[in-house]
Amino acid sequence: MPDILTANRLHDGDVVYRTAMGDWVADVDTAELIDDAEQLAEAEAAAQADVKASKVVDVAKIPVVVADGRVVPKRLRERIRAFGPTVKSDHRPGAV
Amino acid sequence: MYRYDEFDATFVRQRVSQFADQVDRRLKGEITEDEFKPLRLMNGVYLQLHAYMLRIAVPYGTLSSRQMRRLAHIARTYDKGYGHFTTRQNIQFNWPALKDVPTILSELAEVEMHAIQTSGNCIRNVTADHFAGAAFDEADDPRPYAEILRQWSSLHPEFSFLPRKFKIAVTGAAHDRAAIRLHDIGLEVKRDANGGIGFAVYVGGGQGRTPMLAREINPFVPEADLLAYVDAILRVYNLFGRRDNKFKARIKILVHETGIDEIRQMVEEEFQQIRGGVLGLPTEEVERIRAYFAPPAFEDRPAVSARLGAARAANPALDRFARQNLHRHKAPGYTSLTISLKPIGGIPGDASADQMDAVADIAETWAFSEIRVSHEQNLILPHVALDDVPEVYAALAAAGLATANAGAITDIIACPGLDYCALANARSIPIASELSERFGAPERQDEIGPLSIKISGCINACGHHHVGHIGILGVDRKGEEFYQISLGGNPDESASIGEIIGPGFSAEGVVDAVETVVDAYLKLRTSPEETFLAAYRRLGEAPFKEALYGA
Numbered sequence: 129m130p131d132i133l134t135a136n137r138l139h140d141g142d143v144v145y146r147t148a149m150g151d152w153v154a155d156v157d158t159a160e161l162i163d164d165a166e167q168l169a170e171a172e173a174a175a176q177a178d179v180k181a182s183k184v185v186d187v188a189k190i191p192v193v194v195a196d197g198r199v200v201p202k203r204l205r206e207r208i209r210a211f212g213p214t215v216k217s218d219h220r221p222g223a224v
Numbered sequence: 225m226y227r228y229d230e231f232d233a234t235f236v237r238q239r240v241s242q243f244a245d246q247v248d249r250r251l252k253g254e255i256t257e258d259e260f261k262p263l264r265l266m267n268g269v270y271l272q273l274h275a276y277m278l279r280i281a282v283p284y285g286t287l288s289s290r291q292m293r294r295l296a297h298i299a300r301t302y303d304k305g306y307g308h309f310t311t312r313q314n315i316q317f318n319w320p321a322l323k324d325v326p327t328i329l330s331e332l333a334e335v336e337m338h339a340i341q342t343s344g345n346c347i348r349n350v351t352a353d354h355f356a357g358a359a360f361d362e363a364d365d366p367r368p369y370a371e372i373l374r375q376w377s378s379l380h381p382e383f384s385f386l387p388r389k390f391k392i393a394v395t396g397a398a399h400d401r402a403a404i405r406l407h408d409i410g411l412e413v414k415r416d417a418n419g420g421i422g423f424a425v426y427v428g429g430g431q432g433r434t435p436m437l438a439r440e441i442n443p444f445v446p447e448a449d450l451l452a453y454v455d456a457i458l459r460v461y462n463l464f465g466r467r468d469n470k471f472k473a474r475i476k477i478l479v480h481e482t483g484i485d486e487i488r489q490m491v492e493e494e495f496q497q498i499r500g501g502v503l504g505l506p507t508e509e510v511e512r513i514r515a516y517f518a519p520p521a522f523e524d525r526p527a528v529s530a531r532l533g534a535a536r537a538a539n540p541a542l543d544r545f546a547r548q549n550l551h552r553h554k555a556p557g558y559t560s561l562t563i564s565l566k567p568i569g570g571i572p573g574d575a576s577a578d579q580m581d582a583v584a585d586i587a588e589t590w591a592f593s594e595i596r597v598s599h600e601q602n603l604i605l606p607h608v609a610l611d612d613v614p615e616v617y618a619a620l621a622a623a624g625l626a627t628a629n630a631g632a633i634t635d636i637i638a639c640p641g642l643d644y645c646a647l648a649n650a651r652s653i654p655i656a657s658e659l660s661e662r663f664g665a666p667e668r669q670d671e672i673g674p675l676s677i678k679i680s681g682c683i684n685a686c687g688h689h690h691v692g693h694i695g696i697l698g699v700d701r702k703g704e705e706f707y708q709i710s711l712g713g714n715p716d717e718s719a720s721i722g723e724i725i726g727p728g729f730s731a732e733g734v735v736d737a738v739e740t741v742v743d744a745y746l747k748l749r750t751s752p753e754e755t756f757l758a759a760y761r762r763l764g765e766a767p768f769k770e771a772l773y774g775a
Contacts, residue, residue: 139251140321141276182253186271203703205642208651209273213643215571215653 129191129202131168132159133175134209135184143209144184150174152184156199156210161192225288225594226371226516228336235379236333239340243267244326251323268339269325272646278317278325279342280332282597284352284370284394285313289584289593294335296580302328307580309565309573311637311688312391313351313597314342318644340378345386347377347458351393353401354598357517358560358606360552362396364413364421368514369450370394372505376451383458387465388473390458391430403599403715405429405438406691408475409457414444421447427457427487428479431685435721436476439484441491447510449495452503456494460487520592520607525557529610542617544666545628550613559610561591562630563603563620568664569657572638573601582623590616599688601637602630633675633742634660637688641681641698642705648681650698650705651731655679658735663742672742675756678713691715693756694738695722707734711741711768712760725765726773737772744771 133146144152145159153159162168168189175187191202201207208214228236243263250260264270268279280295287295295315299307302324303317310316320328332338341348350370357365373392377383383390393407404410410426422444429438445453461475464482479487536543551560563583565573575583587595587605590612596604608616620626629635636659639645641652656679663669678692682699689695695710706728713722729737742756748767749759760768 136271136275138257139323141271141274143274179257182250182257185257204705205273205648208642212274213653214651215643216569216657 129193130161130163131189132156132161132192132199132201133171133187134159134190134206135175135179135187138182138185146171146175152178156192156201157197159192159199161194161199162189225286226283226513232336233333236336236338236340239267239338240326240329240333243329247322247326262344264322264325265343266340267325267329268342269322270343270646272318272640272644273642274644275319276322276325277644278320278328278339279310280315280317280337280339281342281349282313282315282337283374284350284356284367285354285597285599286352286356286367287595287597288335289588289595291335291337292580292584292587292595294331294337296577296584298328298331299580300577306574306576308571308640309575309597309601309603311599311601311639311686312349313354313599314349315597316640318640344384345388345390346384347373347380347386347390347392350374350377351391351402351407351599353395353397354596354600354602354604355401355551355560355606356396356596357519358551358553358558359397359401360554361399362413362554363398363415364396365514365517365519366394366396366402366411366413367517368510369411369413369423371513371516372451372510373454376455376503383462386458386462387467388470388475390461390475392454398717400715400717400719403688403691403719405717405719406431406435406688406715407438408461409454410438411450416444416446423447423450425453425457427491428476428484429719430474430476431688431690432474433471433683433685434474434476435685435690436480437719437721438476439479441484441488448505448507449499450505452499452501453491453495455498455503456491459494460490464490519555520594522555522558522607523609525555525609525611527556529557529613531611532613535614539614541621541626541628542614545617545626546613548628548632549630553607555607557610559608559613561605561608561613561616562598563605563625564627564629564635565602565625566629566635566660567624567627568629568634569661571653572636572656575603579623579625582619582625586616586619586623589619600635602635628666629669631674631676632669633663633672633677634669635676636660637676637678637692639680639682639687641679641687645681647684648698649683649700650681650707652679652681652687652696652698655696655698655707655731655734659738662735662739671746671752673752673755675742675745677738688715689713690721691719692722693760694741696734696738699728701728705731707731707737709734709737709741709772711765712757714757723765726769740771741768744768 426438638656680687710722
């Protein structure tokens with residue numbers, strides 16, 4: 129099962145994922161899939177540099193499954209982070 | 225309402241400007257997250273699952289129309305158009321950007337609000353009966369004392385780094401609507417034989433992973449000694465509360481491990497040292513604060529409103545609302561009206577910006593511009609003339625706020641749960657929505673009568689599950705959401721902690737399980753007058769266990 133790196137963007141707190149290019153983006157599908165220890169060490173070092181540079185906070189490695197070309201985090205908590213609250217949107221007052 | 229004096233206003237403005245500078249330095253990378261995190265938490269800014277969360281204090285749950293309009297403005301301008309009222313009588317915004325928080329705090333300061341001490345190991349927002357100053361059954365309005373405690377505890381240098389957070393609740397009535405036995409300190413305003421005011425003091429209550437009911441430490445502390453006595457409790461806790469284990473750091477553990485009699489003696493010794501000193505409460509000062517809470521100018525009205533009676537007879541929906549959502553007022557011809565934030569199938573405690581504006585307008589037109597937030601996550605108009613209830617009801621209905629379910633089974637407390645909260649293990653809101661839909665038919669709610677369901681998404685118990693008549697606790701079992709049901713909890717003067725009834729249920733099964741419990745109650749009760757809690761206390765868990773799990 130591959131891993132991806134996630135964090136929250138410092139200035140607005142938004143959930144972001146690290147791409148192979150080293151960017152932090154909101155779309156979980158564009159996250160870099162990490163399969164081996166060496167790749168993970170490199171990505172984590174780069175992510176920690178971004179923490180030091182005050183771009184992101186709370187970096188974490190999370191396992192994902194890839195199904196039909198979509199990246200889906202394994203844990204429910206991370207699926208909710210990726211896809212938003214599961215409360216019915218028609219019940220959310222004033223939701224956008 | 226209490227108004228900031230010059231000292232308060234200057235202090236809050238200074239604090240906003242300090243925090244603006246801290247945020248600026250953080251965004252520029254001049255300070256690290258480790259350095260910044262305690263600073264942001266001291267200003268109510270958490271980082272949750274999806275975004276930052278800003279928790280704003282609503283002291284003892286009292287808001288003016290002007291303040292509510294400002295909250296609506298913040299929801300609309302800096303958030304996603306809604307806010308969430310909590311079991312601590314506070315409001316939380318779920319989506320503010322860090323860069324906007326200093327501006328939000330500055331706009332709050334203009335209406336005498338802030339987010340100070342909504343996090344950290346300090347004395348948190350002092351909560352009170354949401355019908356304070358209005359209820360027919362109170363000895364006195366508890367809010368002047370809550371305000372005095374707020375002023376004393378705000379940035380108290382000795383109590384800013386306690387072993388753990390500290391919560392105080394005050395009720396003015398013997399019938400406890402403020403859950404004082406579930407707080408670190410609970411206070412009940414009382415009168416002695418001469419009419420003098422004092423307080424029954426309870427200590428060591430709390431929920432979380434080790435739920436405990438507070439014990440009475442003193443049956444009557446005179447008004448003049450209130451601060452000295454509470455200060456003495458805090459000193460004993462600050463000295464002897466555990467700092468080696470976060471899970472054993474609350475005062476409830478100290479009281480439990482030391483014993484109430486020994487704690488009482490330690491507090492008494494401390495109290496004798498400080499009694500009559502600078503912490504004495506002069507009568508003039510109490511009167512000065514009390515003046516801010518003077519009741520509005522009620523008109524002489526008949527106790528029964530013929531106008532409302534005729535309107536109820538002509539409109540069954542209004543009749544139902546009036547039956548469910550009105551609470552008896554101390555002034556004849558007036559009522560306290562609950563605005564339910566529990567629409568059927570909806571999200572407990574959420575209100576949109578438009579709804580907040582509507583409540584502000586309605587309060588201004590018909591309710592002396594006064595609004596309360598209840599720990600049950602509803603809003604209250606404490607003073608409404610019975611004659612005006614038809615108009616208020618119509619205006620609420622137009623804003624989608626006329627759900628007639630105060631105290632009914634669909635008046636569910638739920639924490640934000642795993643949909644928002646970084647600490648949660650399971651979702652709360654979707655379970656609440658599903659239960660609300662399951663029991664939402666008016667006839668079904670009427671048949672069941674008063675019954676509280678309270679849901680927490682983790683053991684920290686923000687959703688008060690320990691004191692729900694039916695409590696639901698979400699846990700993580702091998703990566704799956706799982707829900708434990710407890711029965712018989714109750715937060716009032718006959719407080720009790722619910723008992724876990726048996727093995728838990730999956731997210732798919734928990735709503736059916738609750739319905740099984742409710743149906744068992746309907747079969748077992750002696751009459752419709754016997755409430756769920758009364759029936760459970762009479763019968764014990766056995767028949768409910770049998771209904772759920774078989775003989």
